[in-house]
Amino acid sequence: MTQSYDADVAIVGFGPTGVIAALTLAKNGVSAVALERDQDLYPRARAVTVDDWTMRIFQDLGIDERIEKKIEPQRALRWITYDGTEIMRVDRPLSSLGAKARAYNIYQPTMEAELRAAAQEYGRRLTVHYGARVTGIDQDADGVTVTSTDTTTGETRTTRARYAIGADGGSSATRSAAHCRLLGDTGDVTWVVIDCRVKRWWPDRDVLTFWSDPQRPVVDIALSAGNHRWEIPLKPAETPADYPTAAEVWPLLEALGVTPDDVEIHQHAFYQHHTRMADTWRRGRVFLAGDAAHLMPPWAGAGMQTGMRDAHDLGWKLARVLTGELPESWLDTYEAERRPNAAFYTRLAVDLGRVITQQDTDTHPPLNAPPALQAGWLRGPVGDTSLVGRMIPQPSAGDTTGRMARLDDLLGSGFVLLGDDTDPADLLTAQEKAGWDALNARYLAVRPKTAHTRGPDELVDLDDVLLPWLRDHGVRAVALRPDKFVAATDVSGLAVPA
Structure with a gap:
């Protein structure tokens, strides 16, 4: 049937x-x-x-x-106390992923x-x-x-x-x-989320600010299109019923120095964290x-x-x-x-x-952790010293016809093997190549911009990013998944992962 x-x-x-x-x-x-x-x-x-x-x-x-x-x-993030002491600050670095x-x-x-x-x-x-x-x-x-x-x-x-x-x-x-x-668990603290329309600029409005305090921590963040948000916890004796309208919400913002000259309250709601x-x-x-x-x-x-x-x-x-x-x-x-x-x-x-919430002032969590996979369709060890499970950076690249574009636009959406100034297919056994051929993989040599291309299946590292990235990790070739994560390298073996 x-x-x-x-x-x-x-x-x-x-x-x-x-x-x-x-x-x-x-x-x-x-x-x-x-x-x-x-x-x-x-x-x-x-x-x-x-x-x-x-x-x-x-x-x-x-x-x-x-x-x-x-x-x-987004320009930066900071954690400060109400007296102005900066606990931690993270300036957003430039993207390596093509954004x-x-x-x-x-x-x-x-x-x-x-x-x-x-x-x-x-x-x-x-x-x-x-x-x-x-x-x-x-x-x-x-x-x-x-x-x-x-x-x-x-x-x-x-x-x-x-x-x-x-x-x-x-x-x-x-x-x-x-x-x-x-x-899992649900937090016992209720937070009021206050969304506002911006009426004028104020100093450091574009810095995502966490007001650190054990009693009344606040998230203070610029949203796009002229919107701004504050997230504020209610005290143990308070309930959402204490804040039925914007009139009752305003004192929370005024305590942070925010006035009706700065914003108009658009809406507010209450949440608990899960x-x-x-x-x-x-x-x-x-x-x-x-x-x-x-x-x-x-x-x-x-x-x-x-x-x-x-x-x-x-x-x-x-x-x-x-x-x-x-x-x-x-x-x-x-x-x-x-x-x-x-x-x-x-x-x-x-x-x-x-x-x-100042429960821990010594920890500095990794806010700029790069995209990474810890397990799954991968071959070889993962971790800081390995490229396996990492997302490949995305510089500008060129093809053999002179086209210049972001790397992903030239790689396409399938499986790809890249070699450092060499055809990656030359590094494979017949059995390994048969495995990648079954996945319709492409094989591309990455040439430095100081050299001529030699054949149709090549890319040029215009920003001088890909080749140093490979060489810094002692890698001659990588196998990429359609989502641009490294599935395997020649260091751990280029056979198709199990």
Whole structure:
């Protein structure tokens, strides 16, 4: 009996994680249908930043330039006390990943609207049903059936897909239907988040400031498009009922020296911080991503971004499995790679929270940690002395026809082996090359800009970045995955990872 599917993949939830999943699947040639409970975009700004790793994902999806117009570079971060003592400061370095800045301030509703606009351009390959509340998820050996109810008409719809992704947030219906448990804790402190429209500039407005204090720590951050946010904890005797309107909120800002001359309060809401992770991110053909899989405090600015990275990792693998380019066993690498990364950023957020609340004034967490994988589809040791699991830097490069572009634009979206002034295929055994050929890998020699190219399969290191990067680690060749992470080097062996 021939199966009939509405799409290759059903996505439950169409927030940032769901949109990136949908864009990644569609870009890689498979169809997706998204089911979103809300009719309209969520109006509150939750996430506040994206970095150059996330921008590189946007670049892969062909949307980085349009997103960049909606966000603004972030200059620096600082931790200070109310008497003006600076505990720690981090000036944002230049990006090595091809973005114009290391980090950006965002206004989430504006950025998310642009992401959804990009999704609309995929036409029939990507369908979104808004106002669809998912009430059931059932799977069998051949696919997944998602049942939803139209929140306006009450009509029931069933959607049949080969796989499903739950990107439906912390209260995920997908997680419940898949019988996954969310483990961890919720903080006992309630925070008021105050979003404001800027009316005039003030000194250091563009520096993300953490007011460190054991009683009343504050996050003070510029958002893009003329918005600004403060996040302030309520005291033990206070409740959200004490702050029903902006009039009651104003004294909190005035205590920081903020006046109605500076801003207009746009909205305020109350949150508690969660440190939780699902016991498993997959049940058969159903996967969890983003807040459905993990929840973390906001201090590292990584919650939304971790979800988008989940979606991109899962998306390019699912697409290649569905098109027959990769075996189904590749899907086992999703949680193996993404869980350790989510755990890293959760620990980082917790550590930063301890600095902000002055529980720990001696720790200096690694705010500029480069993108890295600790496990998964890799060959060889990972760590500071190895390139395995690292994302390759992205300088400007040239090809043999004289074209100059960012590296990723010349590498394409498949598997690639790069050699230091040599054809990397020459470093492979016949068996190793057969393994990479089965993945349709390209083999490119990277030449210095001081030399002539010699053949069609070459790149030129215009910024003198790639060749020193390889040589600093004693590496002659690297094998890259489609997401631009190093899967293997000649130091540990260039055979296709298991």
